[in-house]
Amino acid sequence: MADFYIAVGSNIDPETNLSEGLKLLSSRVHLLRVSTHYRTAPLGERRQPEYINGIWHGQTDIAPLKLKKTLGHIENHCGRVRENDPFASRTLDLDLILYEDLQLDSPELVIPNPEIKERTFIYIPLLELEPDIRLPGDKSPLAGLVNPDMELYYSPITEILRNLLDSGL
Numbered sequence: 001m002a003d004f005y006i007a008v009g010s011n012i013d014p015e016t017n018l019s020e021g022l023k024l025l026s027s028r029v030h031l032l033r034v035s036t037h038y039r040t041a042p043l044g045e046r047r048q049p050e051y052i053n054g055i056w057h058g059q060t061d062i063a064p065l066k067l068k069k070t071l072g073h074i075e076n077h078c079g080r081v082r083e084n085d086p087f088a089s090r091t092l093d094l095d096l097i098l099y100e101d102l103q104l105d106s107p108e109l110v111i112p113n114p115e116i117k118e119r120t121f122i123y124i125p126l127l128e129l130e131p132d133i134r135l136p137g138d139k140s141p142l143a144g145l146v147n148p149d150m151e152l153y154y155s156p157i158t159e160i161l162r163n164l165l166d167s168g169l
Contacts, residue, residue, distance in 0.1 A: 001059040005098040014052040017092045024074045029060040034161045035125030039153040044087035053121035064099045101136045
C-alpha cells in the first residue's frame with residue numbers, strides 16, 4: 001500500500017461537499033487522517049466566498065494516474081464544473097500532491113505538486129500531519145517555509161470531517 005496526500009478545498013457549500021468527498025474517497029482508498037482545515041481567501045483576489053482547505057492522508061494500491069482520475073470522478077460527482085479560469089469557485093477540489101517518494105513529471109500529473117511550497121494552505125496542514133517531511137527530490141525540510149507570524153483561520157469543519165473518518169463512514 002502506498003501513502004498519498006491530497007490537498008482538498010471547497011468554497012461552494014464546503015461542509016456538504018468536503019464531507020461527501022471524504023465519504024466517496026474512503027470507499028475507494030484507506031483514509032488515515034485529515035489535517036486541520038483552514039478558511040482561506042480566494043487566489044487571484046476574486047470576489048467569491050472564502051475557501052476551506054486542508055490535507056487528507058491515506059494509503060492505496062491504486063497507481064497515481066488512476067488515483068488522479070478517481071479524484072476527478074469524485075469532484076464531478078460533487079458538482080465540480082471545470083472552467084477556463086483556474087481560480088473559479090468550486091464545489092470540491094482534490095489534488096494529489098504526494099505519492100510515496102515518487103517524483104513524476106508528466107503532462108497529466110506532477111508529483112510532488114509544485115504548489116506545495118507556494119501555498120500556505122497546503123504546506124501548513126501537510127506539516128501538521130508530517131512535521132519532519134522533506135519533499136521527494138528536495139533535501140531541505142518543508143518546515144523551513146513556516147513564518148511564525150503567519151495568520152491562519154481554523155474552520156470548524158475539521159471536527160466534522162474527523163468525526164466522519166473516526167466513525168468508519
